[in-house]
Amino acid sequence: MLEVLETDLIQRAQQGDAEVIGALYEQYYRHIFRYLYYRVGDPGTAEDLTSEVFLRMLSFLKRYRSERSRPKGGSAGSPFQAWLFQIARNLAIDHYRKMSLRDHAQLEENLASPEDDPDGQLHQGLTSQALRQALSRLLEDQRDVVVLRFVVGLPVQQVAQALHKSEDSVKGLQRRGLIALRTILKEWEITYV
Structure with missing residues (x-):
């Protein structure tokens, strides 16, 4: 039922319904910002990239096809x-x-302060800044999976x-990413729940 409602909203947005486009922005903005914030570590850059996501959404919306709306024999869409x-x-x-490589290294060392973080303090001694630094040490695919699963809250599917991966691949990346994250946090003597 929810998929049918989303498909209807997307079709209305594709027809230029500004109210629906605004509702989609409101619905997904926080999730996209949170993901990008944990990827880049700077709230200003995350804000800029989030804005660009929605600009591209508007540019490519007419070409978007959900799984339910794709033509028979056409290419598969995605939620x-x-x-x-x-x-x-x-x-x-x-x-x-x-x-540049120098800028990237500097960014990882000078991540935003916890006060800038939309989530604030996460768990006993585990600040979001420490989490971002620990996540930056994971392989990119592991980091993406962990952030999308546990920070954003997306289901495996x-x-x-x-990420254009199989569900089994995502589960494996999640398992290896969490093991690596636990190891990093243990090395840093940071407690977590």
């Missing part, structure tokens, strides 16, 4: 949220390509669609 995360991930990758 709208997974599509937005594909755009966000590609923008984050492009952002790092444009940065949507993470797989957003």
